[in-house]
Amino acid sequence: MQKFFVESRDIEQNDLFLTGENARHISYSLRMAPGEKVVVCDGRGNDCVCEITGITRDTVSLRVTERLLNTAEPPYKATLYQALAKGDKMDYVVQKATEFGAARIVPFESARCVARIRDGAAEKKTARWQKIAEEAAKQSGRGVIPEVCAPVTFAKALDMAKSDGGCAFICYENERSRSIAELAGKSAYSFFVGPEGGFDGSEVEAAAGAGIFPITLGPRILRCESASGYVLAALSCMNEFCRS
DSSP states (O other), rough: OOEOOOOGGSSSSSEEEEEEHHIIIIISSSEEETEEEEEOOOOSEEEEEEEEEESSEEEEEEEEEEEEEEEOOOSEEEEEEEEEOOOTTHHHHHHHHTTOOOOOEEEEEOOSSSSSOOOOHHHHHHHHHHHHHHHHHHHTTOOOOEEOOOEHHHHHHHHHHHHHEEEEEEOOOOOOOOOGOTTTOOOOEEEEEOOTTOOOHHHHHHHHHHTTTEEOOOSSOOOOOHHHHHHHHHHIIIIIISOO
């Protein structure tokens, strides 16, 4: 079933109304009709299965037939700190990180970043990434839309990660001893993925000084746009499928 996110107050009653973009998507793009069903979610893990009762030019009327707790959210909170990447790679990272279960995505500027956010462009970029996260959350059946933060400096990202709580690590190709396989069973994760050129050694040292330890992702070098998906998939496997 198609999924739509609304505010929590909008699902308090059994008769609901979708307007704006959601209504246009149902009536014009999907060409749905009364009697068909959709899922409406409040973004806090509460799903409502609804039957369409009426469609006008700009409003879709719904009746709740079933209320459910969403079961697609991971049993842990994962925050991705992603170094800015060039071109449309950040769009891809946000989309896939959402599909893989990230709870929050924080872009940051690293020493070796090729991409930079020009003055005045951060708000527009962040809004675009947040919209991509919302669409990916719909497609993947999530009960929560990940928050995409405005880009920050590396130093600010370290401060944010220190206050997250849980297990914090930085993915570093020159690390050889500690691997992601050692990190199962945590309630929260915060992890850093570098840009196309990888992290500068001084950044890894700064992270370690902040209590954010380096880990290896194995013998293969991953692209900056695929590393986060690798980490999130590993966390899911360790915490959702391989627990005794």
